[in-house]
Amino acid sequence: RKEVEQDPGPFNVPEGATVAFNCTYSNSASQSFFWYRQDCRKEPKLLMSVYSSGNEDGRFTAQLNRASQYISLLIRDSKLSDSATYLCVVKRGPEGSYIPTFGRGTSLIVHP
Amino acid sequence: DGGITQSPKYLFRKEGQNVTLSCEQNLNHDAMYWYRQDPGQGLRLIYYSQIVNDFQKGDIAEGYSVSREKKESFPLTVTSAQKNPTAFYLCASSHGTLAFFGQGTRLTVV
Numbered sequence: 001r002k003e004v005e006q007d008p009g010p011f012n013v014p015e016g017a018t019v020a021f022n023c024t025y026s027n028s029a030s031q032s033f034f035w036y037r038q039d040c041r042k043e044p045k046l047l048m049s050v051y052s053s054g055n056e057d058g059r060f061t062a063q064l065n066r067a068s069q070y071i072s073l074l075i076r077d078s079k080l081s082d083s084a085t086y087l088c089v090v091k092r093g094p095e096g097s098y099i100p101t102f103g104r105g106t107s108l109i110v111h112p
Numbered sequence: 113d114g115g116i117t118q119s120p121k122y123l124f125r126k127e128g129q130n131v132t133l134s135c136e137q138n139l140n141h142d143a144m145y146w147y148r149q150d151p152g153q154g155l156r157l158i159y160y161s162q163i164v165n166d167f168q169k170g171d172i173a174e175g176y177s178v179s180r181e182k183k184e185s186f187p188l189t190v191t192s193a194q195k196n197p198t199a200f201y202l203c204a205s206s207h208g209t210l211a212f213f214g215q216g217t218r219l220t221v222v
Contacts, residue, residue: 032209034209102147
């Protein structure tokens with residue numbers, strides 16, 4: 001089983017739709033969780049951190065479920081500019097170190 | 113401006129040649145990482161360094177080598193032993209839990 005698993009998609013949605021992605025992780029000792037966005041042929045950029053209490057940034061909401069070992073990303077009112085690949089990132093390694101471990105990404109295509 | 117700089121952006125290599133990819137950061141980050149990304153795939157960890165003069169193998173280190181002689185620099189050498197080196201290479205650095213990426217080097221073997 002891979003450490004971080006995501007459905008590669010693509011998720012093909014119309015503008016204005018709400019879409020959600022999940023990501024599961026295998027290491028129960030994982031400490032930190034993030035969503036990154038990657039545009040075609042570009043480097044990944046941090047979208048948001050994921051906290052146990054859940055967090056929201058405008059149209060984006062991230063949730064962490066430690067019991068079931070998954071994190072989620074909800075995008076409301078999708079825009080054409082949201083089209084990208086969304087990477088789930090989990091911290092692994094002993095305390096004091098941080099080794100970002102990536103899922104393969106979920107592709108989102110928002111169409112008019 | 114603070115950031116991570118990778119060079120070159122595009123690199124072509126003949127089979128059997130070694131090639132070195134540059135990664136420099138002026139963020140004063142202790143940790144640096146090298147990843148490889150193949151089309152439609154996620155990022156796979158090649159090597160990482162938590163501190164100057166120390167580095168560790170990642171998940172796919174075979175055919176690669178690194179050095180960390182300065183805090184700011186973490187060059188990656190793709191050796192002739194790497195059987196399938198054509199890929200997008202990403203360097204990252206972190207302080208604490210957040211990681212930031214350079215713009216990547218696209219390596220093609222011709």
